[in-house]
Structure formats: C-alpha cells, structure tokens
Amino acid sequence: QVRLVESGGGLVQAGGSLRLSCAATGWPFSGYVMGWFRQAPGKEREFVATLRWNAGSTYTYYADSVKGRFTISRGNAKNTVDLQMNSLKPEDTAVYYCAAARIVRSGITGEGAYDYWGQGTQVTVSS
Secondary structure: OOEEEEEOOEEEEOOOOEEEEEEEEOOOOOOEEEEEEEEOOOOOOEEEEEEEEEOOEEEEEEOOOOOOOEEEEEOOOOOEEEEEEOOOOHHHOEEEEEEEEOOOOOOOOOHHHOOEEOOOEEEEEEO
16 A cells, blocks of 8 residues: 655744655555645645656656745655755745655646645744
8 A cells, every 4th residue: 555654844944944755655666756735724735846757767847936946856765755945935834745646647736646645744934
C-alpha cells in the first residue's frame, strides 16, 4: 500500500527558509510524479510545485507565486522529493500536502492528476 509521509514543516520568520520532505513508501513503480499543494485557512487547496522523474529524466514545474523562491528536487532516498522554500512570505503560510501520481496525466497542476496524498504539514511564516 502506498503511503506518503511528509516532514519538515514549522514556524519561520519572513525571509527565512524551510525544507519539506516527502517519502513514498510501498511505491511499486519505476518512475513517479510527486508534487506539493498547499491550503491556507479559508482558501482552496492550490498547486505549488511538481516533479516528474523517469529513467533518469527529471521535469519540474512551479506555480508563479513560488517560482524563483521554491525548488522541488529528488531526495537522497529512493522515492522521495524535497521542497526547499526560501524567501518565505507570510502569504506562504498554509498546510502543505505532498501528492503522488502513478502515471503522468494532463493538468499536473490539478488535484485530479494525483492518486495519493500525504496528511499535510503546517508551515507558518511570521511577519
């Protein structure tokens, strides 16, 4: 059974950095699509970044709101992805969710493109 486990959330001051990690356990596929979404209080969940990896090729895509500040990358362990978040702003405060897809689908910024979800980790940026 596939399970996504997130770690690395916390409280940071504006301008600071945090690194989130997501590990996919029980992952039976040779490649993967793993991404991050976030949900702020009173708002809908929104796309943050995604990474597609297969046979040595990596593709990444970011929301405009985080481009240049956040970096998604493969983690050191197998079937893991990290999200390095720099120059954090109070508006980045949200619960961050890791998501994974068994296959590559169109609309990778939409929740429907993903099959599995983590439990979420809180990121709070103080002003």
